[in-house]
Amino acid sequence: xxxxxxxxxxxxxxxxxxxxxxxxxxxxxxxxxxxxxxxxxxxxxxxxxxxxxxxxxxxxxxxxxxxxxxxxxxxxxxxxxxxxxxxxxxxxxxxxxxxxxxxxxxxxxxxxxxxxxxxxxxxxxxxxxxxxxxxxxxxxxxxxxxxxxxxxxxxxxxxxxxxxxxxxxxxxxxxxxxxxxxxxxxxxxxxxxxxxxxxxxxxxxxxxxxxxxxxxxxxxxxxxxxxxxxxxxxxxxxxxxxxxxxxx
Numbered sequence: 001x002x003x004x005x006x007x008x009x010x011x012x013x014x015x016x017x018x019x020x021x022x023x024x025x026x027x028x029x030x031x032x033x034x035x036x037x038x039x040x041x042x043x044x045x046x047x048x049x050x051x052x053x054x055x056x057x058x059x060x061x062x063x064x065x066x067x068x069x070x071x072x073x074x075x076x077x078x079x080x081x082x083x084x085x086x087x088x089x090x091x092x093x094x095x096x097x098x099x100x101x102x103x104x105x106x107x108x109x110x111x112x113x114x115x116x117x118x119x120x121x122x123x124x125x126x127x128x129x130x131x132x133x134x135x136x137x138x139x140x141x142x143x144x145x146x147x148x149x150x151x152x153x154x155x156x157x158x159x160x161x162x163x164x165x166x167x168x169x170x171x172x173x174x175x176x177x178x179x180x181x182x183x184x185x186x187x188x189x190x191x192x193x194x195x196x197x198x199x200x201x202x203x204x205x206x207x208x209x210x211x212x213x214x215x216x217x218x219x220x221x222x223x224x225x226x227x228x229x230x231x232x233x234x235x236x237x238x239x240x241x242x243x244x245x246x247x248x
Contacts, residue, residue, distance in 0.1 A: 009075040011198075014051060031229035034060055036241070037109055041065045044106025045129040047134050049096035049127065050114040054080035054089070061089050065107075068092075072100050097126040110143045116202035119180065124205065126219035128244075136155045137248040141219055142244075146239040148176070148181070148204040179203055207233075207240055219244035 037060055039045065044066075044130050048057045051069030053076050061067040061084065069091040070079065071077045077091050097118060108131040118124045131141040152160045163170035169186040185198045189239070205213075212220050222245040226237035233240050 008073075009078070012053065012073060012075040012079050015076070015079075030056065030059055030076075033111070034063055036228045036230075037107060037142065038063050038065050039140065040243070041107040044136065044139070045047040045103065046109065047101065047105040049108065049110045049131070050117065051091060052076045052114075054083050055110050056109075057089060058083050063216065065102040068101055068103075068105070070094055070096055070101065072096070082201075097123045097130055098137065100130070100133065103134075104139070105134050106136055106139045108134050108139070109142040113144070113146050113202065115143055115145060116204060117200075119201060119203045119205070121205075121209075124203065125213050125216055128210075128213045128219065132217040132219055132246055137246055139215070139246050140222065141244045141246075143210065144239065145241050145242070147203070147211070148174075148206065149238070162177060179205070210242060211218060211244075214244040219246055 031055060039054070041060075046065050046067050047066060048060075048069045049056045051067075051071045054069070054075075057067045057069050058080070067089050069077075069080070069089060071080070071093060072095050074093055077093060079156050080089075090101075092099060096114075110127075115124055115127055118127055120216055128141070132205060135141065148229045149160050149162075149172070158175075160173040161169075161172050167188050167190070170184065172181045172183050181202050181204050183200050183202060187198070187236060188194045188195050207224060214221060221242065224233045225231060225241050225244040226233040226239070228241055231237075
């Protein structure tokens with residue numbers, strides 16, 4: 001069992017549509033991501049934890065990288081299956097902390113804050129161990145994760161807005177003791193002006209904590225940048241792309 005929230009079919013369908021609307025699935029956004037991952041995969045295979053609807057996995061496979069996915073939600077996997085068949089991109093239903101698929105990989109990766117869906121530190125450690133279990137010697141584990149925006153919290157405040165627009169209001173609320181944030185979304189329907197409310201829970205972690213998880217799993221930090229295009233990671237970076245390597 002996993003602490004991750006299970007996505008419904010309605011959410012899966014909406015998620016895929018919103019990726020297109022916001023440009024997250026565009027060539028301009030995905031290009032640097034695919035370049036980064038394809039270079040690390042080399043001539044080997046790639047395994048995507050929590051592959052979702054295939055925003056990254058499908059175009060990476062189209063680049064010529066053999067991709068395998070693990071996905072907890074059967075509804076997310078069903079949306080992906082409309083884009084490509086099982087033979088081209090195999091997907092195993094299960095959680096990313098414990099599910100094992102056959103073979104070894106030169107690359108295992110997690111994008112767009114997905115490791116935060118695991119709501120306990122123990123599960124996040126197991127995710128690193130599971131990545132190491134699948135990697136061939138010299139293989140890499142890559143995570144894209146936001147830096148917790150706690151610098152924006154004055155004393156007594158527990159909420160930080162991250163998007164305020166006519167169509168969408170988004171803010172995170174923080175439990176600083178449990179190291180959990182709730183991402184809250186109010187999205188306006190342009191057809192009738194009504195608002196839909198959604199929220200999801202996440203366990204945030206600092207880069208240094210992830211490095212310790214990697215060490216527990218026998219992985220070594222190789223590189224950390226601020227974005228897929230190689231932007232340097234600084235104290236002001238809102239997110240990081242981290243690469244850990246399995247020793248040969």
